[in-house]
Amino acid sequence: MSHGRLILALVAVPFVVWLFLPVASNGQQLQRKIEQKRGEIEAKKRRERSLTSTIEGYSRRINTLQGDISTLQGRQTKIEADLANKRAELSRLQEELRKERARLTRLRARLAESRAALKDRLVYLYKADEPDLVTVILESEGFADLITRTEFMQRVSQQDARILDRVVKAKAEATATEKRLDRFEARQRKVTKIVSQRRLEVLAIKNRLVDRREQFEATRSDKRQALVSTRTSRKKLESHLVSLQKEEQRIQARLAGFSSAPGPIRRGNGSMIWPVGGTFTSPFGQRWGRLHAGIDIAAPVGTPIRAAESGKVVLASWTGGYGNYTCIQHGGALSTCYAHQVRYGTSVGANVSKGDVIGYVGNTGNSTGAHLHFETRVGGNPVDPMGYL
CATH class of the missing domain: 2.70.70.10 (Glucose Permease (Domain IIA))
Structure with missing residues (x-):
């Protein structure tokens, strides 16, 4: 065994040294540290449980929102399908409108022709001063001539009736077509407005739900990060606690060999x-x-x-x-x-x-x-x- 020599006389040199506490005192300090670490670990565990519960709550809310969003997406799909049907209906309405407009144009042209023909016929009758039925009978040269003259008068009357009927029917058809056209146009405007409103309503609700879900997901992510950080901190504390407990065990083992007297x-x-x-x-x-x-x-x-x-x-x-x-x-x-x-x-x-x-x-x-x-x-x-x- 080797030993150093003291350089100065012990009585002459003032000693400035670190105060070493007895093991019993060190053990008390170590025990206090162990209890402190245990308290900190328990606080971390409580924090973990709280965060876990909070995360689970956010997960449930997110799942609920996702269910609502899925329902809205299904509703949106139906509206899109309905919109497709409405668009097809609008397309048919537009085709019907085109046909009705074309028909109305033809009817108006026919009405104009019929009116012109009727006008010409009335002018002709007025100028011709055609005889009436009595004059035809009196001026007939026999029965055969009377029949011939009578048939002619009937044909003339029938032609005039047809012209007049054509005018009446053409006017009636034109009026009815205009009414149908008005109904088609009103239906087109109504369907377009309804489909547009329903799309906007669903889109607005869906966007609000998506925003809330994203907010919840962001909050849940923050909570998860806090949970990870808390768990990491807790594991470090537990590792430190294990070290302190091992140190305490070493001290206890060392003290176990000390004589009580x-x-x-x-x-x-x-x-x-x-x-x-x-x-x-x-x-x-x-x-x-x-x-x-x-x-x-x-x-x-x-x-x-x-x-x-x-x-x-x-x-x-x-x-x-x-x-x-x-x-x-x-x-x-x-x-x-x-x-x-x-x-x-x-x-x-x-x-x-x-x-x-x-x-x-x-x-x-x-x-x-x-x-x-x-x-x-x-x-x-x-x-x-x-x-x-």
């Missing part, structure tokens, strides 16, 4: 007591070409270390190859030091009495096994501890 004080022939009651394994003196500045006493990890003499703790910190290292000033130039501790049992500035537990045997620093390296120093210089034990 420091055991009997071992006394020698000198003024100081033995710091531990283990096996003496290595003396003070030169070893491997350098000074072994103390003695080594083998003992199990966790064995309590007693103060060899009363005094004030002036050093309790990690010191190079010494590992966890504690030094006590006993007055004058004398001091004792204790190396390779697994943990401290005191702190800088504490006043300790002979026999008080100031630490626990360990294997920290440059050490090949659990033991206490014990030193005595005068004016900071190492001297053989056996002269004091």
